[in-house]
Amino acid sequence: MSDTDQIEIRRLDVPELSTSLDALAAVLHDCVTGGASVSYMAPFSHEEAREAFEAWAAEVEQGRRLIVAAFDNGDLIGSVQVILALPPNQPHRGEIAKLLVHRSARRRGIAERLMECAEAEARAEGKTLLVLDAVTEGDAARLYARMGWTEVGVIPGYALYPDGRPCDTTYFWKAL
Numbered sequence: 001m002s003d004t005d006q007i008e009i010r011r012l013d014v015p016e017l018s019t020s021l022d023a024l025a026a027v028l029h030d031c032v033t034g035g036a037s038v039s040y041m042a043p044f045s046h047e048e049a050r051e052a053f054e055a056w057a058a059e060v061e062q063g064r065r066l067i068v069a070a071f072d073n074g075d076l077i078g079s080v081q082v083i084l085a086l087p088p089n090q091p092h093r094g095e096i097a098k099l100l101v102h103r104s105a106r107r108r109g110i111a112e113r114l115m116e117c118a119e120a121e122a123r124a125e126g127k128t129l130l131v132l133d134a135v136t137e138g139d140a141a142r143l144y145a146r147m148g149w150t151e152v153g154v155i156p157g158y159a160l161y162p163d164g165r166p167c168d169t170t171y172f173w174k175a176l
């Protein structure tokens, strides 16, 4: 069996989401601890990560957001989200958010598979246009460019790393 055969990627339904909150939070906590610029500042606790996923889970229950997760032999190692609820004049548009892979599971193509599934699920929800933003010239930006996303431009100093350093952000879009 190859390294990736044991990987399963799937959209989480509400019952599975509610039992996966700690595992999802553990991946977010690991990414922020590792220095990822994904909204949060250091120090960042597991409890704060769990509260974030509780809020997102409530949006999933309302049909406003979807969450896709990656499992390695049953262990949750990554996730990505699609924000579905946007203004009334943008019903065809979605936003990709919080692509996260645990540091121990990186460079095995997990993020690419998470994105493929998120794009397919967004399409199934009737979305024909997706947008996202990423740290300029970061690991994720390379992935999006490789997966056919179009770069719009760079906003200097848009966000901060967890340690307070500023980082530039690049916007991307993709038609589905």
Ligand SMILES: CC(C)(COP(=O)(O)OP(=O)(O)OC[C@H]1O[C@@H](n2cnc3c(N)ncnc32)[C@H](O)[C@@H]1OP(=O)(O)O)[C@@H](O)C(=O)NCCC(=O)NCCS
Pocket: 031, 036, 037, 038, 098, 099, 100, 101, 102, 105, 106, 107, 108, 109, 110, 111, 112, 113, 133, 134, 135, 139, 140, 142, 143
């Ligand atoms: C960005 C992130 C999601 C990428 O996750 P990942 O699962 O490592 O991504 P992939 O494995 O699909 O691709 C990463 C690299 O591994 C390479 N790779 C993929 N499969 C591989 C394999 N089997 N063997 C060796 N390399 C492999 C890819 O080609 C890619 O190379 P590159 O860095 O030269 O572009 C991850 O680093 C992360 O969670 N970062 C912190 C959070 C973050 O910044 N998220 C982005 C928010 S926009």
